[in-house]
Amino acid sequence: MTIRVRIAPSPTGSPHVGTAYMGLFNLAFARHHNGLFVLRVEDTDQGRSRPEYESGIFRALQWMGIQWDEGPDIGGPFGPYRQSERTVIYREHIRILIDKGKAYRCFCTADRLAEMRKLQHQNKLPEGYDGRCRNLSEAEIENHLQNNDPFVIRLRVPDEGTCVINDRLRSEIRYEYNQIDDQILMKSDGYPTYHLANVIDDHLMRITHVIRGEEWVPSTPKHVLLYQSFGWEIPEFIHLPLLLNPDGSKLSKRKNPTSIDYYRDAGFLPEALLNYLGLMSYSRPDQEEKFTLDDFVSDFDIDRVSLGGSIFDLKKLRWLNARYLRENYTPDQLWLKFTGWRINPEFLSRMIPMMQNRLHTLGDFIPACSFLLATDVSYDTALLTGHDKDPGEIAEMLQTVIFQLETLTDWIPGNLQTALELVAAFWELPIRDVTSVLFVAISGMTVAPPLYESMALLGRDMTRRRIMDSIDRLGSVGRKKMKKLEERWDMWNSVRHQTNGEGNQP
């Protein structure tokens, strides 16, 4: 039987290094065993999925040299490979589950569920669905259906018994069914949840090995139950350890740059990044630390992965990248790398209009806008606060800039301006007080080319990183303060939306 593996990214944001990490290990496993590697897009979250995120993920993975054998863009024998195009399949299958009594309709409202959770939390009871709609009579169901009451479909998890998961790297993992929630399989919008779609697709796409992050272990019993309910063969599960922040928590963009685009824009080479990922929780038999994808594949052995999570260490990545830079390229070849990056007519010509009026000589150009071509920017932290401002307050202000920037779909100067105006309004400050800080955070200088254009050109992930860096310089925003700030921010925004009506988002 051909080995078939897959990665299943969700197009809800910037391309994540974790996706590339899983991609690398899946790809290596497939290639090493002469198998096939599938890319499937899990876009069942109608609210958050966007086509531009999907193409961004494709581009980023390809940039890194992670190439799939079947996927939405190239097709394959088991398509479509985009879950939003498979809704009919899910509906057919959920029907089977309901007929078998393995799943049931639940008419509980989101409000009731929230209330229920709150109570459970207060009374320190285990949280989970209380099963109110588990045993509705035919008549009751009929009645709800007649009324067009919205409903979801839940998995009927047995009241007793043990689920044994065979994980290749961890031997047997056991879960008692009585502590597993009746998972929602189909949302009220008719779309499947991850759990349902994932199991159906993995089966239909003939996936033999599910290689995914450790974060999925707790939901695996639900998946096992689904396979059993359908009467399907269960694939082999291989849960890989997670990529971690320096503090040991799961890698997150709040604490570390996680976007592949950041690493590209910061000037890392794709092969170095890929190589570095291959060092995470893994070591080659010969202990060699620098290797090509082909090397990696040729002696790849999934049983060599170690189980502790790995902290993503920028310092070591930089060292590896430096080795590639000096060992793998002649000066001429390196020049090609520069032009493929940002030192090319296309990028530079976009810098010229914003500089023209500010030049006394041609030689003023590069020094004035070198921050657009720099990995990092260095400056005196005091420039962020001026003479009299409180570092904590400035940090919070910058944090709200990040909140607002997050909501932008199009990274263009006009939207950036609106975003900063909004932040200024929130703090009841003149826009100037916001932009003056941003100038420093972004360029490292108090005198710089136009801010919005600069941010647009720098790019979303580089901009984010620079702002995060400036917050860190100011001493960061503590957990409690962060939570409070978020609440205040959300509150202010919801009020704003009520007064302005919907659709005024920049």
Add this chain to the structure above:
RNA sequence: GGUCCCAUCGUCUAGUGGCCUAGGACGCUGGCCUCUCACGCCGGUAACACGGGUUCGACCCCCGUUGGGACCGCCA
């Protein structure tokens, strides 16, 4: 809080009962090379979380403790 996973230098890791007075790499650091810097070379720093077993013998096996993490959404 409940369930589950994990545990070797600050970080990435080697190690599958004797080869370990624990090896390599990043970082940090002393020196050499040198017009500066970088590269390169030589050296240093620093770890088996703890307590019980099992065994002639435990970093390696078992149990417990501690610590860390993940998950507990009509997100994936």
